[in-house]
Amino acid sequence: MQARTSPVTIARHGAVAVVSIDHPPVNALSHDVRQGLLDAVRSLDAAPDVAAIVLSGGPGRFIAGADLREMSLPPDAPYLPDVVATIEAAGKPVVAALDGPALGGGLEIALACDARLAGPKALLGLTETRLGIIPGAGGTQRLPRIVGVATAIAMICEGRIVKAPEALALGLVDAVVDGDVLAAAIARASGQTKRRIAALPLPAGDPAAEEAAERAALKGAKGVPAIAEAIRVIRTAGEGSFAEGLARERATFLRLRESAEAGALRHLFLAEREATKVPGLEGIAARPFARIAVIGAGTMGAGIAVAFADAGQSVRVVERDAQAVAAGRERIAGLYARQVKSGRLTQAAMDERLGRIAVTADWEVLREVDLALEATFEDFEVKRGIFQRFDALLPAGAILASNTSYLDLDAIAATTRRPQDVIGLHFFSPANIMKLLEVVRGKATAPDVLATGLALARKLGKQPVVAGNCDGFIGNRIYAVYRRHAEYLVEDGASPQQVDAALEAYGFAMGIFAVSDMSGLDIAFAMRQRRAATRDPGERYVAIADALCAAGRLGRKTGAGWYAYDAAGARQPDPVVDDLIAAARREAGIAPRSFTAQDIQLRLLAVMVNEGAKELAEGIALRASDIDLAFVNGYGFPRLKGGPMWAADQLGLERILAEVEAAHAAGGAGSEPAPLLRELAGKQETFAAWRRRP
Incomplete structure (x- = not known):
């Protein structure tokens, strides 16, 4: 039997050793990654000709968190806290080269290092509460020692991910590097001294700010028990020794990990990734969809147009006459105006997004689009007429899409001469807010058309679910x-x-x-x-x-x-x-x-x-x-x-x-x-x- 190759390798750059992780797609902290990191750091710390260590996840990466599939299995040593403790206890300085996401356990590993250098695309966050748990390898104890209790509560309880410039301002990273992050980390390691976060005192906080952060976190908790537990463990970070704080955190993490809520949230997290894996679409490329038209500027059509504009996509909305065009423009502007009034959007952003939406009564614009989506009355005869116009006007290779909620997609496709180009894109109201997009496959829908529906969902930030054709589809x-x-x-x-x-x-x-x-x-x-x-x-x-x-x-x-x-x-x-x-x-x-x-x-x-x-x-x-x-x-x-x-x-x-x-x-x-x-x-x-x- 061939020996399993470790995803963790070591390369020497003079007296600096680079420990690299290569575990696609995101360097999740699987058993082999944990074992490889532990073995590498221990061996290098004992090597007399090594002066410093750099941890790297490779170009565009660091470590994006735990391997969630393993979290449902019996615990398997080495455990992440042991890896983190070994890195922090090393007698030689360790520098983290963050050229991509450092999330969850990945950030906990970075916080165990003596310095952190980030590329412009680095993302940092402790996102465990999204999964019904809290950080379990020192995140609740080290983070507040850098950013303070109030900010730590906000970051951990919201599962907030910060970009490199904000991370620098917070003190989470020591520098943002525009060029080669690994090269900069190697240079930094040569002169780096030991600087253990665990040895830092908890900074004096603002009680009012901490209480405000706690109230905001509990208000947004939506029944997730991990939020209150995270607050409790962060609040007590300064009580007793650092080791006692770690013990409180770990006990809470282990208890929450076994909860029904955490199991449900892990299930949904994995389900989101599984949903885009459709048999028969392996290697199938999506068609282009840079030019979009939406038919109808009613409640649903207006919301869909806004969803496209919010995603940076230009869209043409076609209505039946000048009066409907005016009403549609007003409806779309109203959706944005409400966001400006509530403070969720600036006037400048509203103006920019409205500039991406053109409402017209000229059906001839369909001759220049890649995808046309009807969002009209749930009436078969109305939709038949629209699809016949699609057939006459849309260029070859364009996609003919329907937002129907119940009607027979195959019957709609049969009204055209190109049923292979027909797909259902069932948005949910309000379409610019609701995350679900049912991507409905008809009996003749071409694989690349289905692949385009999934790609479009990703572009819009929607959660796609592929559905077969029946009365009402899945939902x-x-x-x-x-x-x-x-x-x-x-x-x-x-x-x-x-x-x-x-x-x-x-x-x-x-x-x-x-x-x-x-x-x-x-x-x-x-x-x-x-x-x-x-x-x-x-x-x-x-x-x-x-x-x-x-x-x-x-x-x-x-x-x-x-x-x-x-x-x-x-x-x-x-x-x-x-x-x-x-x-x-x-x-x-x-x-x-x-x-x-x-x-x-x-x-x-x-x-x-x-x-x-x-x-x-x-x-x-x-x-x-x-x-x-x-x-x-x-x-x-x-x-x-x-x-x-x-x-x-x-x-x-x-x-x-x-x-x-x-x-x-x-x-x-x-x-x-x-x-x-x-x-x-x-x-x-x-x-x-x-x-x-x-």
């Missing part, structure tokens, strides 16, 4: 079942506010009925009307929402929906809705029963998971984690639960299946247990471990 298909069963619960005895309260207690920012009011009840009503002719007669149908729409109660925009809204927009229960619900129960012959919050949470989670299992079996979703990403980033599912499929795995699929059986009894056709759910529950397996068979 809205599940959401329709989720909403339907929420309405069953109401007709069976729960109130809308009870359902919403249960969901908010679970971790949703808003319950489903409050969300429906915010979105507008007419959207779902139109979808139900469209499905009416093909609805299975065995499917239970609740007409309460239809009655609300018939009464003109379309949600917040009309001042009433499932709730009543006052002039300030505050919602409150409405006796009119109670009467409509009571009438529906009488007509259906239902004697209302009571539900606990746990009953509601389990039922709605189970039906989401069941529909997700059907999507997996059909190939609509490539993997369970893609469904989790869709619901966390597009539908408000709590991140700390990891998404519906992950949450189901943690709860146990046998329990989920039993609840689906009860849901089927309540809902009839369309709510049948998914065969895949039955299979996995029977084998006591999980969605996370399941892979579609070739």
Whole structure:
């Protein structure tokens, strides 16, 4: 058997030894990297002809953090604190050459060095709280000794990443090097003396600033236990010896690492990287998309245009006539004006971004674009007309995209002579803010068109999830079942506010009925009307929402929906809705029963998971984690639960299946247990471990 090559190597530059890490893509701190660093520093520290050591991650790199896949495995020595302690305890000076990201454990290693030199593209940060943990190799103890307690709280609790110039101003690095960072580090090492951060006293702080930082961190914590723990450990950094501080930090890190919240956040972190790995796209290059057109400057089209402009992309927005053009310009400007008013954007930045957006009624501009995206009414005939114009005007090789939420993408593609160029790009409202982008693949979509959809998502800073073509794709298909069963619960005895309260207690920012009011009840009503002719007669149908729409109660925009809204927009229960619900129960012959919050949470989670299992079996979703990403980033599912499929795995699929059986009894056709759910529950397996068979 061939010996495994270490990712850590040593090169000599006179009396200076350079320890280089080469572990693509980001030099994550895997077992082999930790072992290699430990062995290298120990051997060089003992070598009489070595005067100083430089740590390098190679051009454009340093160390971007832990290997998260190993974090879910049993601990394997050497542990990172041992590596950090060995570097800091070395009798010879150690200089870090940061030519790229030094994040998490990578920054903890850099802080153990006696000096740090950074290239202009270096990024520094302790980002562990994003994963539900705290730094575990001295970050909470060394960082405040350099930047102070208040700044350390802000940086660690926000998981904030700073660029090289700010790092220099904070004292995190000793110099920013415009040229060869490694060469500069070698030169620095020759005259460097020992300077251990652990030996520095905690700087005198401003109690008011520290308290303000703590309040801000707790306000933004969103239920993440690691935030309060990070504050506690940083606050006590000056109490007792440095070793005692390290022990407090490590014990807290280990406890949090095993928490359900940390497991969920690690799952989502890895899921984000997995989502762009699509079978069949290996080596496929994206098409160019420098020239973009968006059709429609309504709420969705305006938000999409702003998303492009925010990403530095010029975009042409096409409307039907001069009046619609004027309204579209006003709508787009309004989106930016609100950001300026709130202080999130400067007037100069607004003007610059508006300059990237041209609104016109001239469809001839389509002759010069690489990608055209329609964002119009959810009406097939409207979209058919637009795609026929696309076919006539767009140059060969251009991409024809639809923002449809529910309609059949293959039917839309069939209206053109180039279905291979058609793709779904389903944005979520508000499109300039919501992170999810469903990239919908039709049966004829060319691989390079799909690759372009993923590249465009990256350009916009969106989280892409590839979806197959079906009614509602990944997210809205599940959401329709989720909403339907929420309405069953109401007709069976729960109130809308009870359902919403249960969901908010679970971790949703808003319950489903409050969300429906915010979105507008007419959207779902139109979808139900469209499905009416093909609805299975065995499917239970609740007409309460239809009655609300018939009464003109379309949600917040009309001042009433499932709730009543006052002039300030505050919602409150409405006796009119109670009467409509009571009438529906009488007509259906239902004697209302009571539900606990746990009953509601389990039922709605189970039906989401069941529909997700059907999507997996059909190939609509490539993997369970893609469904989790869709619901966390597009539908408000709590991140700390990891998404519906992950949450189901943690709860146990046998329990989920039993609840689906009860849901089927309540809902009839369309709510049948998914065969895949039955299979996995029977084998006591999980969605996370399941892979579609070739």
